[in-house]
Amino acid sequence: MKAIFAESLTKIYSGDKKALDNVSFELSQGEVFGFLGPNGAGKTTSVKLLNGMISPSKGSCHVFGIDPSSSPEKVHAISGVVTEHAQMYGNLTGLENLVFYGTLFGISKEESQKRALALLERLDLTPAKDKKLTTYSTGMRQRLSLARAMIHTPKILFLDEPTSGLDPESAQSVNNMIRELASDKGTTVFLCTHQLRYAQEICSSYGLIDDGTLLAVGSLDALRNRVFSGLNVHIKSNCFPEEIPLRQTEGQWAEINVQTEEEIPPIVKRIVNAGGNVYSVTANKLSLEEIYFSLIEKRKEKKEVN
Ligand SMILES: Nc1ncnc2c1ncn2[C@@H]1O[C@H](COP(=O)(O)OP(=O)(O)OP(=O)(O)O)[C@@H](O)[C@H]1O
Ligand SMILES: [Mg+2]
Structure with missing residues (x-):
């Protein structure tokens, strides 16, 4: 079974904004998929569709065989999501937040506590575990929301710019963690990012999207063959x-x-x-960055001709 299967996925927001246009792709289990594209390309819209936060205007998608628009709760049980606006409680400490979300997933308090402490340690948050979330910096919050997304050991992780507010050292430790999750636990990772150099270090395949249109999908070599091999x-x-x-x-x-x-x-x-x-x-060989600019540039030229 495919981790993600999207077929002619289309989203038109009110006001006739076509944010996604006939996007089709599939993703195997254990892949770290880099979803790349400029601002407004349709990345976050795709994450929302794949998690049932919004419904498609046309087409469909499945996550491990589950349709998120008809069974969002089934997708939530197996997926973890990190977006810009993670819901957490300012009055609770980092540890309490994680334990709270663990118990929401039906995990016992003891087990939630055990997992939370391990995640806090992994994300270098142990010294801040008993501090209220309101006192966390942006980067600390971002790491805590990553821990929150992993408390129920999801089969698939959706990460929307997980390292954008992180210093280089924290970004590196998050990237190492993503790599380990995929290689050791077989977790599938759907990673939206603008940081192409990091993406090239950790992703096994890529999707390049611009203006709602999927320009290319595949391994680095497959994308390279589209430009210059x-x-x-x-x-x-x-x-x-x-x-x-x-x-x-x-x-x-x-x-x-x-x-x-x-x-x-x-x-x-x-x-x-x-x-x-x-x-x-x-x-x-061409880097991911060079391939990205070349494909985006080609599309721009094509748009100008039409
Ligand atoms: N709720 C909404 N209503 C109307 N238009 C929207 C809505 N959400 C997003 N859009 C539009 O849809 C397009 C795709 O937005 P989306 O957030 O998916 O882009 P993105 O690739 O995540 O961009 P970024 O890199 O800036 O995060 C944009 O043109 C955006 O303005
Ligand atoms: Mg976005």
């Missing part, structure tokens, strides 16, 4: 023979795209034979 080579030298089709960038640097690394040594040889010194050669 070869290598981007940067060379620093004091002399570039004219017959090599290099693009001079700045200073003594030039770049060239090649299909395989076998093409690199002959280029270097030609530079050296022409009397040049080669100071540096780097060869990289």
